[in-house]
Amino acid sequence: MSNTIQAKEINGIKIDPLIFTFKFSCQCNGECCYYGVYVDSKEHQDILNIKDKIIPIMDDSQITDIDKWFEAPVEDKDFASGIAVGTELHNNKCVFLDKAGLCTLQKLALNEHEHKWKYKPLYCMLFPLTIFEGSLTIDDGHIDRLKVCNKNPVQAISIYEACQEELLQLFGPDGFAELEEYRKQYLNNENSREVA
Numbered sequence: 631m632s633n634t635i636q637a638k639e640i641n642g643i644k645i646d647p648l649i650f651t652f653k654f655s656c657q658c659n660g661e662c663c664y665y666g667v668y669v670d671s672k673e674h675q676d677i678l679n680i681k682d683k684i685i686p687i688m689d690d691s692q693i694t695d696i697d698k699w700f701e702a703p704v705e706d707k708d709f710a711s712g713i714a715v716g717t718e719l720h721n722n723k724c725v726f727l728d729k730a731g732l733c734t735l736q737k738l739a740l741n742e743h744e745h746k747w748k749y750k751p752l753y754c755m756l757f758p759l760t761i762f763e764g765s766l767t768i769d770d771g772h773i774d775r776l777k778v779c780n781k782n783p784v785q786a787i788s789i790y791e792a793c794q795e796e797l798l799q800l801f802g803p804d805g806f807a808e809l810e811e812y813r814k815q816y817l818n819n820e821n822s823r824e825v826a
């Protein structure tokens with residue numbers, strides 16, 4: 631009997647099974663935001679549309695000139711519209727990161743008693759996971775270049791376990807249940823290989 635397992639795709643996104651075994655511990659205050667993020671062009675427009683709510687809650691470490699918030703658009707097939715726009719850096723951090731280490735987009739949502747990710751770009755919500763070339767996988771390139779992120783994991787849990795809320799948000803309840811089923815199959819298969 632073969633010990634191979636079928637590749638899995640949920641909601642059009644392929645699943646890299648490494649997420650089920652890679653150990654991760656989130657333990658700092660937003661170092662991942664020091665480099666900015668790529669957002670979909672629709673998210674870019676959505677953020678500009680609420681600039682009048684964002685600007686008043688920025689602090690003096692941030693820049694309120696909206697022309698300094700984003701880089702030029704680039705083509706990228708991993709974004710729904712096919713166009714990605716990078717956030718600029720100011721004071722060596724994403725323009726939306728305040729001096730307390732809070733994302734202003736998340737702060738705005740919380741101030742409005744909305745879901746904390748209402749205004750947050752998808753890739754910010756997902757990190758340390760990412761979608762690369764159509765696959766949900768680990769953003770190990772970004773993790774590696776950060777000084778603190780996951781350098782001394784205090785908990786021996788997988789990135790899948792560490793990011794349950796994010797995965798539920800990404801796939802919805804049905805997709806998340808499918809992902810959990812795939813995880814069980816994958817780990818059972820790995821265990822049976824080890825004892826074979």
Ligand code: SF4
Pocket residue numbers: 655656657658659660661662663757758776778779780
């Ligand atoms: S994902 Fe990494 S860099 Fe971001 S807050 Fe968690 S430990 Fe820090």
Ligand code: SF4
Pocket residue numbers: 662663664666667717724725726727728732733734735736750751754
């Ligand atoms: S938009 Fe917010 S969460 Fe995303 S990188 Fe900037 S500060 Fe961090």
